Amino acid sequence: MTALARTDGLVAGYDGVAVLRDVSFELRAGERLAVLGPNGGGKTTLFRVLLGRLTPLAGTVETPASVATVPQTDRSRLDYPVSALDVVLMGTIASRPWWQRPRRADRVAARRALERVGLADRAGATFGELSGGQRQRVRIAQALVGDAQVLLLDEPFVGLDAPSSAQLEALLADLAGAGHAIALATHDLAQARRWDSVLCLNGEQIASGRPAEVLTEDVLARTYGGELVRLHGDLAVLPPHHHHDHDH
Amino acid sequence: MATVLHALSAPWSEPIVRRAFLEAALLGVAGGLLGSWLVLHRLAYPAESLAHGMLPGLVGAALLGVPLLLGAAAGLLVAALTVALAGRVALVDRDSAVAAVVATLLGLGIVLGLSPASPPGIGSLLFGDVLGVTDGDLVAAGALVLVLGVVLAVAQPRLLAVGFDGGATLGLRAGVVDALLLTLLGATLLVAVQGLGNLLVVAVLLAPAGTARALTRRLRPMLAVSVAVAVAGAIGGLYLSYYARTAAGASIAAVLVLAFVAARLATYHRTA
Numbered sequence: 001m002t003a004l005a006r007t008d009g010l011v012a013g014y015d016g017v018a019v020l021r022d023v024s025f026e027l028r029a030g031e032r033l034a035v036l037g038p039n040g041g042g043k044t045t046l047f048r049v050l051l052g053r054l055t056p057l058a059g060t061v062e063t064p065a066s067v068a069t070v071p072q073t074d075r076s077r078l079d080y081p082v083s084a085l086d087v088v089l090m091g092t093i094a095s096r097p098w099w100q101r102p103r104r105a106d107r108v109a110a111r112r113a114l115e116r117v118g119l120a121d122r123a124g125a126t127f128g129e130l131s132g133g134q135r136q137r138v139r140i141a142q143a144l145v146g147d148a149q150v151l152l153l154d155e156p157f158v159g160l161d162a163p164s165s166a167q168l169e170a171l172l173a174d175l176a177g178a179g180h181a182i183a184l185a186t187h188d189l190a191q192a193r194r195w196d197s198v199l200c201l202n203g204e205q206i207a208s209g210r211p212a213e214v215l216t217e218d219v220l221a222r223t224y225g226g227e228l229v230r231l232h233g234d235l236a237v238l239p240p241h242h243h244h245d246h247d248h
Numbered sequence: 249m250a251t252v253l254h255a256l257s258a259p260w261s262e263p264i265v266r267r268a269f270l271e272a273a274l275l276g277v278a279g280g281l282l283g284s285w286l287v288l289h290r291l292a293y294p295a296e297s298l299a300h301g302m303l304p305g306l307v308g309a310a311l312l313g314v315p316l317l318l319g320a321a322a323g324l325l326v327a328a329l330t331v332a333l334a335g336r337v338a339l340v341d342r343d344s345a346v347a348a349v350v351a352t353l354l355g356l357g358i359v360l361g362l363s364p365a366s367p368p369g370i371g372s373l374l375f376g377d378v379l380g381v382t383d384g385d386l387v388a389a390g391a392l393v394l395v396l397g398v399v400l401a402v403a404q405p406r407l408l409a410v411g412f413d414g415g416a417t418l419g420l421r422a423g424v425v426d427a428l429l430l431t432l433l434g435a436t437l438l439v440a441v442q443g444l445g446n447l448l449v450v451a452v453l454l455a456p457a458g459t460a461r462a463l464t465r466r467l468r469p470m471l472a473v474s475v476a477v478a479v480a481g482a483i484g485g486l487y488l489s490y491y492a493r494t495a496a497g498a499s500i501a502a503v504l505v506l507a508f509v510a511a512r513l514a515t516y517h518r519t520a
Contacts, residue, residue, distance in 0.1 A: 053419075069417050076413040080288070081466050090409040093418060099402050126465055139417075146418075 003028050004150050004181045005050055005067065009059035012042075012049045018057055020045045021204040027150060029065075032176045033183045034192035034211070037201035038224050043185040046201065047152045050183070065181070068148030070139045070156060078128030084138045085123040088113050091142035106145075113141035117171055133164025137171060144175075151175070153184040157191070187237045189215065259490045264379050271381040272482035272500060274389035275440050275452055280478035281396050282436055283457035284471050285429055288411040292454050293343070294331070294430065297350045299437055299450045301327030303357030306373045306446060311366055316373075320438050327353055328434070357446075376445030376497035378486070385442060392439045396432060403428060408467060444497050451501035452478055459504075459511040477507055 003026045010023040020042030027033055035043050048054035050067050068091075088110040089102050096106070114123050117137040122130060130138065136156050143151055153172075157165050169191075172182050176196075184195075192198050193211045200206040200214065200223040207219045224237055259265045286295050305323015309316050330353070334345035361370040372380070400407070403425070409415045410425040433453075440449045460474035485500030492499070 051419075071413065071417045077411075080412050081461075081464060081470055082408065082412060083466065086408070086467075087412070090405070090412070090418060093405050093409060093420070098406075101402075102405060142418075 002064075004063070004065035005183075006062045007046075007049070007056075007059060008061075010046075010049065010056050010061055011058040012045050012054055012056050014045075014054075016057065019203065020201065023059070023199075023201070023205045025199050025205070025208045027181045027183060029149070029179045029181055030176050031181050031197060032172060032195045033181070034195045034198045035183055035185045035201065036187070036189070036192055036198055036223055037185075037206075041223070042201045042203060044154065047154065047183070047185070050150070050152060063150065065149030066147055067150040067152065068143035068146055069152045069154070070136070070143050072154055072156070072158070076127070076135075080128065082127050083124050084114060084119060084127055084130060084134075085110055087127050087138050088141045088145055091145040094146060109145050110141070113145040114138070116144060117141045118167070131164065133160050133168055136160070136164075136168060140171065140175075149179075150181045150183070153182065155185055155187070157186065157188060189220070189236055255491070256487075259487065265486070265490065267381050267386065268378045268486055268496065269483060271378055271386055271389055271443050272486055273479050274386070274393050275443055276456070276478035276480075276482040277393050277475050278389070278396050278436055278440065279449075279452035280456045280460075280475035281400055281471060282429075282432055283453040283455075283478070284460060284474045285400065285407055285411070286433065286453065287457040287461055289407070289426060289429060291426065291429060291433075292458075293346070295433055295453055296450050297331050297346050298324060298327050298430070298433060299441075299446060299453075301331060301350045301353040302437065302441070303354055303373065303446045304360060306441065307357045307360040307366065307370060310370060310373065311360065311363075316442060317438060320441055324434050324437060328430075372445065373441075374445050374447050375495055376441070376443050376448055378443045378496045378500070381443055385439075388439045389443070392436060396436070399428070399432060404467075444500070448497040448501040451504050452482065455501075455504035455508040456481060459508045462508075462511040462515045478504070481507055 005027040006025070008024050011018050011021050013019040019040075023042075023046060035046065037043050045054065047069060049056055049061055050063060051069055052063065052067070085107075089106060091113070092102060092106040092109065096103075111120065111123060114120050117140050119134060119137055119141065122134060127135065127138065140151065156168060160168065172184070176182055186192060193215060195211060197209060198211050198214050199208045200219055202223050202225070206223045207214045260269070286292055302320055302323030305319045305321070305326060306316060307319075308323070309319020312319075327350075330349050331346050334349040337345050340348075360366065361373070406415070406420055406425055407429070409418055410420055410422045414422045415425070416422070436453070437449060440452065444452055456474045456478035459477045460470045464470040464473055481504040482500050485503040486496060488494060488503060489496040489499035
């Protein structure tokens with residue numbers, strides 16, 4: 001499979017100060033990658049580089065495919081006067097010249113994207129009235145309608161109930177099956193073990209590769225330090241107590 | 249029935265009142281449209297700050313005998329710069345700094361206005377003189393409605409996306425969009441301040457939009473209701489002023505604020 005995103009010796013940070021070093025990995029079509037690491041470990045910084053919003057301090061980054069991010073929905077305003085379809089249509093803005101309003105083709109594409117995420121029947125619903133899982137899927141549809149090949153998701157399962165989580169995981173598997181590449185920042189080790197590959201970050205790249213080979217006790221200890229606990233014989237990460245705004 | 253019709257049509261027989269109706273309706277359309285976006289982008293407070301902070305410029309122009317438009321433009325520029333600078337002072341939080349600056353500018357304007365050198369009619373700078381509008385004012389208000397209508401319609405998709413979540417995930421720059429809104433606000437204040445006054449122009453900008461926000465769940469109905477409320481309130485306020493012999497600008501503001509309070513009360517259960 002072809003690489004949709006690739007970094008080599010990537011160093012990134014803010015105001016010339018590196019917060020993430022030596023990241024070399026490849027994201028291929030159809031691949032689901034779990035990005036693990038403590039808060040401040042560099043997950044969000046890596047995503048900003050992949051989106052082209054942060055220039056690397058050193059090393060290279062190649063993104064031959066279009067990359068889109070799926071934001072956490074708690075950052076949007078739930079009392080805002082938009083429908084699910086309106087939110088998906090926002091994803092078509094970049095494809096038009098600045099003076100052009102949404103065309104019929106844009107609306108058709110937006111409806112198709114909603115269908116793709118299983119929400120065709122909720123197109124007219126007010127965004128804020130949807131459940132957390134549905135809002136997450138509307139955001140994925142927004143990324144899809146902009147023709148994104150690579151989807152970056154920042155802890156999308158936080159706050160979802162079990163059925164919503166299962167639905168979202170099935171959708172991501174379905175999208176990967178259709179050739180999209182998915183990178184997902186998460187603290188859920190059990191989920192990461194089920195995915196195609198993992199990338200462990202803690203200010204630098206600790207490890208990357210297949211979960212079964214990479215997720216050893218030693219790697220996890222170096223990734224998470226003291227935040228790691230043993231639950232029923234399995235390693236798990238302590239639930240984070242933080243607000244995402246300060247997460248680098 | 250005939251008396252009602254007569255009561256409604258009587259004010260229209262006077263050319264001065266006819267102009268006032270037209271000016272109020274045009275400013276209602278402008279305020280209803282722009283105000284909706286200001287409310288959705290949480291710019292109500294900056295809007296109020298700019299409107300009130302420009303008073304020294306208006307009074308200064310009256311004192312110096314230069315055109316009010318010039319004074320309004322200078323006043324806006326000074327208010328915008330001081331508000332922007334105050335927001336960067338680290339000693340106090342942003343809102344407090346802006347409040348202090350606006351109170352100072354408003355006070356300065358009133359002190360200047362009360363000085364013995366100031367010409368009579370300073371009150372119309374605060375409360376407007378919608379009965380004194382000229383043909384030039386009407387043309388300016390018409391042009392304003394045209395410009396706002398076109399610019400806001402073209403920018404609508406971006407305005408909607410940036411107001412929703414800042415637009416960063418779509419690669420949109422919120423600063424550019426907010427700067428556009430504040431520029432349009434400046435133009436609207438320049439045109440509207442002579443008719444509605446420095447204190448009352450804010451009512452036409454924010455009260456109809458707030459009313460529409462409470463009553464609607466989608467953008468298009470919100471814009472439509474906001475414009476309808478603004479125009480109806482402006483015209484209703486003029487009738488009130490005609491028959492109750494109250495100040496025109498203040499009557500318009502009173503009707504609009506009452507509509508806002510009524511809409512909020514009627515939909516209280518939705519936000520509670």
